[in-house]
Amino acid sequence: MTGRLFWLVFLLAQQVFCLRVQLEMYEDSFDDQYIGCVDEMESIAPELLRKERAQRPDLDAAWNVNSAAWEEKKSLAGLLPDNFRDEYGIALLLYTYMDVPMYKDFNYAVREYGQHPDSFMFHSWHFYLTRALCLLQAGYDRKPWSTYRGASRVQFEPPSDPQATIRLGQFASTSTNIRQAQQFGNASFFNITTCFGVDIEKFSHYPSQKEVLIPTGEVFHVTKYIKEGNRLVLQTTNRRCSYYNCAYLGGSKRQSCTYNSAPAILTPLLVMMSIVVISATRFLIS
DSSP states (O other): OOHHHHHHHHHHHHHHHTEEEEOOOOTTSOOOOOTTOHHHHHHHHHHHHHHHHHHOHHHHHHHHHHHHHHHHHTTTSOSOOTTOOHHHHHHHHHHTOOSSOHHHHHHHHHHTTTTOGGGOOOHHHHHHHHHHHHHHHHTSOOOOEEEEEEESSEEEEOOSSTTOEEOOOSOEEEESSHHHHHTTOSSEEEEEEESSOEEOGGGSSOGGGOEEEEOTTEEEEEEEEETTTTEEEEEEEEEEEESOSSGGGTOOOOSSEEEEEOOSSSOHHHHSOEEEOOOOOOOOOO
């Protein structure tokens, strides 16, 4: 490699590494909570999964591997919530499966859903994963988690308005162990307080990672930003927000984002439903 070519490659690599993204609400993200259509989705999800596996051989192979893994894992997972289906456990295992890291394609598709809704090939997985987190969360005492998240290649920045709310825009893996989180990157580093995040340690291929999985729609404030080291502190608003609901069944995207609150530990004021209008743009992360 010539010296000139070396420096060109180096500069391009630096530009990629230094990609800067401002945190926001990411309205293109697929944040469906299936409110009011769970039973109908349950009835069609098995056939939908079969079709999507046929379209994605990598998904089919990974699902088979994790289906077998779940048969061994579920006996170690302890008492499961009522109505917790095998597909929910498989969906969680698949998300943490690193041999064929399907979670990368999955999260990219979730983030970009608004731009390419017709090409989304993970409706069944998204439904099963969403239901898994919903049922597991219902068994907790709603005490917020303090977690950490390391990101590579992207330097996240807070919104220009310090009062603005943000979302992570995808299913976000975090850890209760700071050292585990640091292994995943230091281009940006988050300290996150979450009330919708779910401890999936018992459902992971890597329980030592102490993973808490945060769903797409949880809404946060950035309460602190340290430019040196690109460190951000996110505080949950105790609410989540969704633009989509029952999308696979024909539900259209809302013009405004519908908020709802986490029950049990919240004040009566926060339990009230509200609707706000939010502007958002596309984003890229690894």
